[in-house]
Amino acid sequence: MKSLILLIAGIASAYCCCAQRDKDIPGMINASRKLRELMQSDPHRPVYHFVAPEGHAMPFDPNGAIYWKGKYHLGYIYQKFRNGKYEHVWGHAVSTDLLHWSLYPDMLNVKDGDMEEGIFSGGAFLSKEGIPHIMYHGQGASANLVAYSTDDDLRTWKKFEGNPVLKTPAADDPFGNSGKYTAWDPEGWYDKKAGCYYQISGGKTPALFKSKDMYKWSYIGRLLDSSQHWLYASEDVSCPDFFSIGGKSMLLFISHNIGAQYFIGDFANDKFSIRQHGRMNWPGGTFFAPEQLQDGKGRNIIWAWVLERKPATFPDYGWSGIMSLPRVLSLSENNILQINPPEEIKAIRLNKMEENNLTLTPNTEKLLKGKGKSVELQIELQGGITSPYGVKVFCSPDGKEETTVSYDPLKKQLTVDFIKSSVHAPVQMPSNAIFGPQMDGFPEKVSEQSAPFELAKGETLKLDIFLDRSVIEIFANSRQCVTQVVYPELESSNLLKVFSGNDKVLVKKATCWTMAETNRD
Structure with missing residues (x-):
């Protein structure tokens, strides 16, 4: 344990000492090789599932998944050490076959002067103009925010000038919204037919909003008034992902105490009418925070964080964070959810x-x-x-x-x-x-x-x-x-x-x- 801490500290020190960078390169290479060998020696580290490349990834929620220009882009939460503390940021992995992944620069991170202290859950969508955007929750800001890509390879993301797009109402909110909703894990999309943007903000009572320009959002009301006979009273609705599947609408989400689950129904006239509920995790299970994209073949593909029950993984081997295999979702002729590997x-x-x-x-x-x-x-x-x-x-x-x-x-x-x-x-x-x-x-x-x-x-x-x-x-x-x-x-x-x-x-x-x-x- 002590040797691993010294090893990781040595790598960090080597990268930070810019003045000695040329002299430290051999040491950095050696330290990197030692860390890689250490991680690969872990008998429980998967070899064909996507895993965090190194370091601490708890949580390891998949986020911001999008298929763009022939590539699958998958964001994931991990913890980066900066200014003397760990911050939640989004890593960025890219694949052309769903199995072999290349690492891009961080999709979203925190800089000095940002209103948020960390990047929490959210999703990707295309704007009215067809530009990839991300809507996410700003940890520490009690707000939902937006970023958009500035290049076709999605390597660079810029935070929206109109942030925050939604804040938790104050107790003395002059518009009477106090207690109606919270800014929490958001899901955003543009509805061509309606000619407007929608936003779901998760929480104990997930709420629905809409906007013409992503700047000004109108509160429509609760999203799931009819859900209580499906959910336990202690459950919340977090990490929401809302999408079309087989002519229906599906809300994929978690509760923090039971895990992944979904509603399938119809969305029309700003209302989500639920037809069925199902779970993807049960007591004792480890399937959490699923994220969906639709690819060029029209497939609805999801990933989820596979929760680890071995807390010693990170300190012993220098890594944590496992992603499930991608799963293809579809509906049968009688609207039963079908789940298959790709x-x-x-x-x-x-x-x-x-x-x-x-x-x-x-x-x-x-x-x-x-x-x-x-x-x-x-x-x-x-x-x-x-x-x-x-x-x-x-x-x-x-x-x-x-x-x-x-x-x-x-x-x-x-x-x-x-x-x-x-x-x-x-x-x-x-x-x-x-x-x-x-x-x-x-x-x-x-x-x-x-x-x-x-x-x-x-x-x-x-x-x-x-x-x-x-x-x-x-x-x-x-x-x-x-x-x-x-x-x-x-x-x-x-x-x-x-x-x-x-x-x-x-x-x-x-x-x-x-x-x-x-x-x-």
Whole structure:
């Protein structure tokens, strides 16, 4: 720990001592190599998920995602040390294939004289003139602000002359707005049909505003008056992302105590009429602060911050911050949300292992041919109707470590059980996502995460499971997805198994690939 602090301090010192810059270059190079080697030695650092390049990233919310001129641009919150303290700023990563990322200069940061002390959550949109803009929350300013790009490669962003575009009303607000809304995580967009800009400001009572010019905003009212029977009373609406999908409107957001979720409905005449609600995270889960863009193929693609439950990651290895794989969202013919990995994932598959038509008698388990800690496993199972069945991942040969992924046909649930995910069993993790009131009926710590999921009569269970050292992402039949972090300690915990319950299980097909590393540079 002490040596790492000295290493990072040495790098910072080398960069800051401009007068000695030429003499310090060899030392800077050596220190950078040592830090990179240290990060790469972390057995839990993913190799094909996007991760923070180095340093502290908590929070690590994706923000400002936009597809522009053939490139995917993804902003992310991280903490930069300046003037003796850490400030929240937005990093900037760019990709042409959703998998390999290049780092650009910071998308947004704080300079002396700015009204904000840090850059919090927000999103990107195109202005009436087709210029990329960002609307974000200014930490410490109780205000929402705007920035816009000044070049076609989106390397440079300039803060809006009309900032702030929204402030939390004072207690003595002369217009009577006190208590009606707060300036919090914003979402902005331009509506061509309406000929105006809209802004959602998140919080306990998310509010809707509109403007003709982005300078003067009119308060329309609460966005979600009809949402209370879907949300718990203790939940807030933060990190909102509002977009069109399959002819409907979707509000993607989080509550700080439960995590990612969404509403789908219709937006017309300044009203959002909600038709359905769904969650993307459940007690014990780690899927947080999702961000969406629409790409050149018309796909709605999201990322989310995968919350870490190993607080020692940053001080021990010099990094923190994991992004989920990109997910493609769409609506089925009956408006059910479909969730799939992007087709681009096929490009990093290596060493294919396939097996077919394996039969398991009741209450047995069987090793699969594929194995590894950074793999994709596609498996199709035909199981019974009386008890859970599924797969086990990150298994050690002696059975001391394993994480279980199961479908329960009676409870109609897809579950990740991580109680034996480490030799330090029984493993428990917080039921709350980050903070906020403890949910009634949920213990503070849990050993599994369960999501609602039901197979139709005669439907087989089709799982697409992505493992990446400490991250598990499970896509089930294209309509459910569960994300979990685990921390297996044994080097030998790389086996994959299939298991049955009280009924016979048929493995119709199982295919495993090793995944190529995309973030080791």
